[in-house]
Amino acid sequence: MRNLGLLTALLFVLSATLSSASVSDSHTNAKLVSEVRSVQPGKPFWVAVRLTMDAGWHTYWRNPGDSGLPTKIKWTLPEGFENGEIQWPYPHKFGSSNIVSFGYKDEVFLLTEISPPKSLVPAAPVKIAATVEWLECKDGCVPRQADLILELPVKNAAPEPDSRRVKQFEETRWKLPLTSSSWxxxxxxxxxxxxxxxxxxxxxxxxxxxxxxxxxxxxxxxxxxxxxxxxxxxxxxxxxxxxxxxxxxxxxxxxxxxxxxxxxxxxxxxxxxxxxxxxxxxxxx
Amino acid sequence: MKWNFVLLLLVLCFSLTSALNVQADEPVIGKPAPDFTLMDADGIEHSLSAYKDSLVVLEWFNPGCPFVKKHYNSNNMQKLQKHYTEKAVVWLIINSSAEGKQGHCTPGRANELIKEKDMAVTAFLLDHDGKVGRLYGAKTTPHMFVIDKSGVLIYHGALDDKPSTKITDIEDAENYVQLALEEVMAGQSVSLKATQPYGCSVKYGAK
Structure with missing residues (x-):
């Protein structure tokens, strides 16, 4: 009887694992994250689409190379808000001797600057929405799409950095190409x-x-x-x-x-x- | 006089090496397309040289590739095939996916696909060792080549100007293969001879 209980428990755990794995068959997890915890009227801030890829899978840079597609972000912002272009960290080169791709593995943060209007009044939180399209590839490729939403409160005070993100944004900025040098x-x-x-x-x-x-x-x-x-x-x-x-x-x-x-x-x-x-x-x- | 001779020799050496470099490379626009012989899905051999006096289109194909699916699920590719094969253009599909790789088509599978997808092609060719794919430098599916009646390569690259996997992008796309075929059939020279191909990488096996 005790054994049967144990078996049932095991089966339950097993089926739970299986069902959670089948919730999404995507090999890339997409999330919209912000560097700050609140929005100040008129003060631009940075958000990022974070793509976390399973081992062996990759997504692409602005020029995907010989095959693949660049990741695209379509923003839906509250009235008066504006977004900048994706700031692409430098890519990696992978593939075979005659076909190469440019892109990312493991994890990438695609930073974008959001500018809220000066006229914004601290009231309800603002909704930043992004539709992200990417192509994930390992041996074969699968096009994916995700609708991501981020809610941030509006405050007149200077925005506080989100301690979970500070390091991630800093490391990503280090990977952005320098725009000038003495070379x-x-x-x-x-x-x-x-x-x-x-x-x-x-x-x-x-x-x-x-x-x-x-x-x-x-x-x-x-x-x-x-x-x-x-x-x-x-x-x-x-x-x-x-x-x-x-x-x-x-x-x-x-x-x-x-x-x-x-x-x-x-x-x-x-x-x-x-x-x-x-x-x-x-x-x- | 002597110096001129040395200079001439040097120039000759340079041109020879650059000519060799080109030879070892992928096919070149304006030069004869390399000949090949491949078996089709019914076991019949097709040689490019046998289609001299015809316009020839080569289409690299992998049924599992989302870029290829876009053009077949929308019927875009079949419409092109039908339109041009009816005008005596030779349209050859080439499958270079190695055994065990994505999109590998056995002769049986190839014949099924011709029916399922209602393809209107001259032949579905199997290139499982990737020899012809490598000879042509085929990088993606779909990667397209257009060869004129004298066997000269007149276009290579993308099918159209919208690198995407979305069917909705087809309507506004400019089709480069169609453009090249229309121009050459009208006796004009091809205005856009080469574009960066897009799609999935060709799933070659180990060399």
Missing amino acids: QISAAGSKSGFILQLTPPPGLGSELAKILFFPEKGGIIDHAAEQEATKTETGHILKLKKSPYTPEPATRLRGVLVSSTGWRGLNSERALQVDIPVIYDFQVN
């Missing part, structure tokens, strides 16, 4: 691709390791081709192969340069925004 970066175009010349500011003796360029959109460079980095007397050279899908040679290179050593000395920020003209000189081969 001199130029691009020369040739028939077969581009040569980036990276010259550090005087005094910054650090040598860059594992340099990678992620183009902002497809059709510019061959995503899967190896990017050959060479140390020169004055800095570094990075060779990029032209995309086979370029109808016209690119006149600008826009994207993100990533180095595991950092752009402001050892262990500094790893990603740097690049938006430079391509200089074509027919002497360069």
Whole structure:
């Protein structure tokens, strides 16, 4: 009898586990989180869509690479509120030797700035809603969508940071590409691709390791081709192969340069925004 | 005089190496599309060279891929196939999903899919070792190639300008394959010859 009770209990636990697993068959958990605990009229604040992926699964950067789709967020905000663009942390490169993707595994916070109107009066809490669409892939891909809601009280006082989020937002900001630096970066175009010349500011003796360029959109460079980095007397050279899908040679290179050593000395920020003209000189081969 | 000769030699060397580089690579717009022979779902061999004098469309296919499902569940792909095969265009579907990988089609499954999806194609070709896929640098499903009557590649890339898995995006999409076929059939040169393909990665097996 006691054994039967135990068996029933076991079965109950087992079925509960199974049913909770079947509630959502998505391999990515999406949540809308805020850096602050309240909204102050006229004071912009940051929220993030947090995507937590199962082991082996990934989602995509703004340029997904050879396959995949970038994550999209559609905001539904109270009247007078405005939202900024997604601030994309630098991506990772994965895939096989001839097909590569740019994106994230484990967890990513997609930060977006929300600006409430000055005329906002502290009354009922405000509702921030986001419809998030992403493509999750492992061996195969599944498109997903989630409607997320966040409620925040409105207070005239300066917003208090949410202690659960401070570190997460800080770590994410560290992964956002630096928008300016003292590096001199130029691009020369040739028939077969581009040569980036990276010259550090005087005094910054650090040598860059594992340099990678992620183009902002497809059709510019061959995503899967190896990017050959060479140390020169004055800095570094990075060779990029032209995309086979370029109808016209690119006149600008826009994207993100990533180095595991950092752009402001050892262990500094790893990603740097690049938006430079391509200089074509027919002497360069 | 001597220097000129050295220079000429150097230039020759450079052009030779770059020509070799291109050769080892994926097919090039304006150059002959590489020939291949593959078995269809009924065990019949099809060679690209046998379709000289016809316009040929190659469509990389994986039935489990949400991007492919978008174009088949909406009937968008079948409509295109029907429209152009009726105009004597040769439309070849190529399945490069290796055994055990997503979208792998046995000959039986391929024949089922032709019926189920009401495909209007010239042949459904099986490329399970991925040789032809790799030869063409096929990256995604769907990845499209258009070859003219002289066997020259005139378009490669995406099916249309809306990389998404949503059927509702089809209506406003500009279809690049249609654009290329219409232009070449009207005796014009193709205005958009290459675009970044979109979709799921082709599920190749190990080399």
